[in-house]
Amino acid sequence: MHTDSFFKGFGREHARAVELIRKGELKEEGGSQVPGEVIEELVARGLVYKHKGRLFIDSEYGYFLGIDIGGTSAKSMLIDFGFKAVAGSFRSEDRGSDITAFKRNLEKALDGTMASANPRRILGIGIALPGTVDPSHGRVLFTTNIQFLSGLKAVELLPRKYASAWADLPIKLEHDCKAAVLAEKLAGGPGHTERKEASIVAVTVGTGVSAGSYVNGSVIRGATNAAGEFGHILVNGQDGRQCGCGKVGCLEAEASGSAMQAKWLERTGTKATVVEIAEAAMDGNAEAIELFKETGRWLGLGLSYIVNLMEPDLITLYGGVSAAYDLFSESLNETLSKHAWPLANWKVERSMIGSEIVGLGAALVAYEHILGSAA
Ligand SMILES: [Zn+2]
Incomplete structure (x- = not known):
């Protein structure tokens, strides 16, 4: 039920509170940085819980999906609010030589990722690829290695069954290296x-x-x-x-x-x-x-x-x-x-971070869009 209700009434103050709690910078209720009613709303949603007077994020409350479209394969992974991978990452053996084959291959990776995850808990999707994208309009401008993707919108990259299931979710596009450096900054340290x-x-x-x-x-x-x-x-x-x-x-x-x-x-x-x-x-x-x-x-x-x-x-x-x-x-x-x-x-x-860096970065692009300081 999360995806339908998550964004309703979820504003900047809520996002800021979640970020502060996640980073351990808002440990107790009643701080001057965030109004008490914002905390109460987050607790009522189930995203934040209190334990011995301190505040924590329920990291499994919702997930962010990262898709890494490489020159030769497509990978997908889910992360939670703690930026940890849920159920590992899945990779198609081949990325396909045209858009139909591409979607068929991506679907295999997504089926693997989604096998044990509740699709209703996905809050946002990031797609990273080796090429120039227009993130504000969500469109691929140019890729040298995967030319059949040039000109497509983010949602047009998804296999049909997922595109319709996630039609209401934010889907962000990013250049793979920009996704990777975001992963390096936000999650590149130990643990x-x-x-x-x-x-x-x-x-x-x-x-x-x-x-x-x-x-x-x-x-x-x-x-x-x-x-x-x-x-x-x-x-x-x-x-x-x-x-x-x-x-x-x-x-x-x-x-x-x-x-x-x-x-x-x-x-x-x-x-x-x-x-x-x-x-x-x-x-x-x-x-x-x-x-x-x-x-x-x-x-x-x-x-x-x-x-x-x-x-x-x-x-x-x-x-x-x-x-x-x-x-x-x-x-x-x-x-x-x-x-x-x-x-x-x-x-x-x-x-x-290892070979998951771009997929992790793609998922973090979705996170940043919804909750991050860059939102
Ligand atoms: Zn050159």
């Missing part, structure tokens, strides 16, 4: 806690390279929401490689997983995945060790632009190549110190 750093840049190094930035309370969007195409800064103007974007010498063409695979094929005459190249490096294969070092040098050069431009408190890396951070952290930091402004500080870490 899904908020990170204290005020400025964070989350960089994906996987099939491609891209970045999301969070500065002083908000995700950096740019004039037309296209900020963060970090993979397409020029790093190799001498003998750069052809990039998927049409330009030459982009960071993504030198340091992504696909770049590593292409270089490996050129240098060894054999095909290998990034995981296989990492295994070879750990077994002492000199070619593989050097390829990771080289990748680290390109990334260090790329990150020096971020450090010199904005000196964030923290840079986190996520995505398939980042999983092998130990194999390239040294060359990355060496190159970074060579090119960063001498007085600039930086801290580069592998994200602790």
Whole structure:
């Protein structure tokens, strides 16, 4: 019954109270920050409960659904009010080659996620994808890898049975890196806690390279929401490689997983995945060790632009190549110190969230829309 009644009479004051209680900043009733009747309404709804005079959120009161549409698969997950995943995440083996196949595959992931969840308890949906979106109008503007999604509205991405079941819910679209950096800020600390750093840049190094930035309370969007195409800064103007974007010498063409695979094929005459190249490096294969070092040098050069431009408190890396951070952290930091402004500080870490970061971020986009400070 929640979804029908949740939004009725739920206003900014309620959202603010929930946020304060969730963060442990409003522990007892009668504080001056929130009127007592707002607390009483939240208690009457069942979202807040009192225990020994203190206030708590019933984290299972409602859920937020995150959908991560990747270049090769679609994943979905549910989180509760404590930002914890409910029943794990589900992934379709394939994302489909046209919109019909795409929806069929997404439906499989959603069926897995919803198998043990009450669909009436979902309060909002976030969908993250690798492309430029218009979040205010809920429309996909452009995706290079999944072109059949360009121009579609958020609800048009959902399989029919879910689209009709969730017709009245807020469905928010977000670029995958912007969703990821939101996850890094709100839930990237130990035990899904908020990170204290005020400025964070989350960089994906996987099939491609891209970045999301969070500065002083908000995700950096740019004039037309296209900020963060970090993979397409020029790093190799001498003998750069052809990039998927049409330009030459982009960071993504030198340091992504696909770049590593292409270089490996050129240098060894054999095909290998990034995981296989990492295994070879750990077994002492000199070619593989050097390829990771080289990748680290390109990334260090790329990150020096971020450090010199904005000196964030923290840079986190996520995505398939980042999983092998130990194999390239040294060359990355060496190159970074060579090119960063001498007085600039930086801290580069592998994200602790793991492969669920974009799905978690998508769910948090829905949470933020309804309850967060950015609402
Ligand atoms: Zn490019």
